[in-house]
Amino acid sequence: MLKLLERTHVRGESLAVLLVLIVIMAVLSPVTGSGVRVFLTANNFFNIILASATFGILAIGATFVISAAGIDLSLGSVLGLASVTGAALVVTLEMPWYFAIIGSLCAGAAAGAVNGFIVTRGRVPAFIVTLGMLGIARGLALIISSGRGIYGLPEEILFLGQARPFGVPTPVFILLFVALASHYVLAHTPFGHHTLALGDNENSARATGINIRRQRMMLYTISGLMAGIAGLIFTARVNTGDPTAGLNYELLAITAAIIGGTNLFGGRGSILGTMIGALIMGVLQNGLNLMAVQAYYQQMAIGAVLIAAVWLDQIRTRGRSLQ
Amino acid sequence: MSLLELSGVEKSFGPVQVLHGVNLTVDAGEVIGLVGDNGAGKSTLMKTITGVYTTDKGRISFDGADVTGRNPGERRESGIEMIYQDLALAPQQDVANNIFLGREPTKRFLGLLPGFVDKSKIDAEAQHMIDRLGVHVPSIHLPVGMLSGGQQQTIAIARALTFKPKLVIMDEPTAALAVREVESVLNLIRQMRDEGIATILISHRLNDVFEACGRIVVLRRGNVIADLKRDETDMAEVVSYIVGAHG
Ligand SMILES: Nc1ncnc2c1ncn2[C@@H]1O[C@H](COP(=O)(O)OP(=O)(O)O)[C@@H](O)[C@H]1O
Ligand SMILES: [Mg+2]
Numbered sequence: 280m281l282k283l284l285e286r287t288h289v290r291g292e293s294l295a296v297l298l299v300l301i302v303i304m305a306v307l308s309p310v311t312g313s314g315v316r317v318f319l320t321a322n323n324f325f326n327i328i329l330a331s332a333t334f335g336i337l338a339i340g341a342t343f344v345i346s347a348a349g350i351d352l353s354l355g356s357v358l359g360l361a362s363v364t365g366a367a368l369v370v371t372l373e374m375p376w377y378f379a380i381i382g383s384l385c386a387g388a389a390a391g392a393v394n395g396f397i398v399t400r401g402r403v404p405a406f407i408v409t410l411g412m413l414g415i416a417r418g419l420a421l422i423i424s425s426g427r428g429i430y431g432l433p434e435e436i437l438f439l440g441q442a443r444p445f446g447v448p449t450p451v452f453i454l455l456f457v458a459l460a461s462h463y464v465l466a467h468t469p470f471g472h473h474t475l476a477l478g479d480n481e482n483s484a485r486a487t488g489i490n491i492r493r494q495r496m497m498l499y500t501i502s503g504l505m506a507g508i509a510g511l512i513f514t515a516r517v518n519t520g521d522p523t524a525g526l527n528y529e530l531l532a533i534t535a536a537i538i539g540g541t542n543l544f545g546g547r548g549s550i551l552g553t554m555i556g557a558l559i560m561g562v563l564q565n566g567l568n569l570m571a572v573q574a575y576y577q578q579m580a581i582g583a584v585l586i587a588a589v590w591l592d593q594i595r596t597r598g599r600s601l602q
Numbered sequence: 603m604s605l606l607e608l609s610g611v612e613k614s615f616g617p618v619q620v621l622h623g624v625n626l627t628v629d630a631g632e633v634i635g636l637v638g639d640n641g642a643g644k645s646t647l648m649k650t651i652t653g654v655y656t657t658d659k660g661r662i663s664f665d666g667a668d669v670t671g672r673n674p675g676e677r678r679e680s681g682i683e684m685i686y687q688d689l690a691l692a693p694q695q696d697v698a699n700n701i702f703l704g705r706e707p708t709k710r711f712l713g714l715l716p717g718f719v720d721k722s723k724i725d726a727e728a729q730h731m732i733d734r735l736g737v738h739v740p741s742i743h744l745p746v747g748m749l750s751g752g753q754q755q756t757i758a759i760a761r762a763l764t765f766k767p768k769l770v771i772m773d774e775p776t777a778a779l780a781v782r783e784v785e786s787v788l789n790l791i792r793q794m795r796d797e798g799i800a801t802i803l804i805s806h807r808l809n810d811v812f813e814a815c816g817r818i819v820v821l822r823r824g825n826v827i828a829d830l831k832r833d834e835t836d837m838a839e840v841v842s843y844i845v846g847a848h849g
Contacts (some may be wrong), residue, residue, distance in 0.1 A: 468717045469706040472695075476703050479692035485654055486690040487704030487761075488675025546694035 290540040293555045304566030317569055331561030332450040333509045337532035338553045339461045340505030343498050345541050346548025348478035349405045351502045353412035354532050358525030360416040361387040361510025366429035366520020376433040383511035390416050391503015395496040420522040429520035440515025450512045462550040478545025534585040535560045543589055605630045605800050611660035620646045622824040631798040635815035643824040644804050648771045652684045653677040681768035685775055689758045693747025698728035700746050701761045731760045751778040769800045788814045808837050
């Protein structure tokens with residue numbers, strides 16, 4: 280088991296936190312009519328994964344960018360832009376159903392590519408570029424949709440969010456597929472090795488002949504593409520292209536990546552760790568919901584978790600370098 | 603024809619011109635010492651050879667081809683390796699991955715998916731290379747950042763030698779090393795020469811330079827001001843060039 284964790288670059292501690300959190304939530308959650316803790320029902324389990332799927336995919340994008348010592352603050356807004364772009368093509372412009380898929384994915388990837396282009400060519404810090412994109416993408420989403428949700432998508436699209444093939448919600452399959460493919464890329468391909476090396480020491484990457492510009496460009500595009508996929512799932516789940524979709528999700532996504540073991544300063548990152556991080560965030564949110572904790576307090580809790588995770592990591596790395 | 607030929611290489615950083623038209627040739631298997639004061643432009647000159655810096659003016663040809671416009675990856679591919687003064691290692695990646703960085707061998711995962719890094723091959727060949735260098739490294743699975751300075755130096759050397767280079771540039775490779783380790787680096791340079799690999803050694807330790815190099819080039823304020831055969835010069839003369847006693 281430990282060997283497996285090591286091989287998949289998952290931290291034991293993240294897993295432990297998840298298990299402890301599950302136990303706490305199970306104990307604290309209310310009891311159903313039939314005497315079972317609500318938290319432990321199969322239905323609730325799917326609720327958690329379903330909610331985690333959207334920001335879990337965003338967190339995968341965050342993992343790619345952060346492990347290369349970058350950051351993408353525009354993830355949540357690009358999700359919203361992708362959601363309305365796909366819906367507008369199919370509902371407003373009456374194109375065939377698959378244009379919702381093409382539109383969402385292309386809108387996401389395009390926003391990411393613009394981020395990457397400005398970061399690499401203009402040498403503007405990623406923090407600023409993606410913060411700007413956070414505003415631009417959200418504004419664009421509101422303009423495209425005239426500020427209103429675009430309702431009424433075709434069957435085929437709803438399948439992606441609401442169906443339950445083999446009793447499991449479709450988004451869970453999509454999340455699994457995206458996570459496994461991303462794990463393959465980050466942990467096992469030259470592209471992944473170069474990503475971590477770039478985040479670790481840019482000079483090292485340059486000296487060994489890695490094309491840093493292309494690498495960064497692709498990483499931000501991947502991040503945007505993930506926001507596109509998440510936007511598509513969001514649209515399908517609520518049957519609406521929603522311009523406010525993904526509001527504050529960058530907070531969830533980045534937090535999930537960091538508590539999953541991605542180094543905020545680059546050089547270390549694991550998709551499977553991020554998935555555990557996303558589940559931790561999902562369980563936390565779900566548990567607080569079941570305990571009827573107000574959304575305002577939840578926001579605070581998530582923000583506090585992010586700061587605590589980075590703080591603990593700092594203490595840990597400092598401890599290591601003192602050895 | 604020489605292995606490496608620089609003609610009229612110029613380089614500025616903003617308003618500061620660091621290289622003023624450098625000419626230099628290196629033959630295959632030749633070991634050259636490059637010396638000069640701090641700030642003379644030695645590291646900058648070497649980085650124009652590896653392509654990490656682009657040149658403003660001048661021409662660099664290597665192995666019969668003009669490489670002036672090529673990027674660092676292409677130049678590495680054609681046989682130029684450099685061990686940087688700051689080593690340029692990725693501290694959180696393990697020893698084996700650092701040695702193969704930018705050159706990862708791949709296979710098909712389960713015989714299907716392409717582009718799967720062949721980690722067992724990387725590990726085996728990295729271990730082999732380190733054994734050949736005869737320096738003790740606790741484990742090739744450790745992050746490089748956890749190793750000592752001398753061990754990290756070994757990793758940087760192993761990375762430069764693993765892919766059969768034609769020219770190896772070493773920027774102050776002995777600065778952080780203990781006496782015994784310095785000896786093994788100098789031995790290694792001799793061994794490389796016998797295999798026909800050319801070396802440019804940058805060092806402040808003139809003893810090392812005189813021991814290992816057949817030719818000594820002095821750089822001063824971005825100009826080559828002396829190009830001397832070891833057997834026809836002595837330390838006093840080299841020092842006088844370094845400090846500018848010849849104007
Ligand atoms: N990236 C850079 N940007 C600006 N100035 C630089 C840069 N690299 C080197 N220099 C300047 O170029 C000069 C030569 O530096 P360097 O090549 O490192 O000298 P040496 O290796 O001979 O000590 C120094 O004055 C240094 O400040
Ligand atoms: Mg130097």
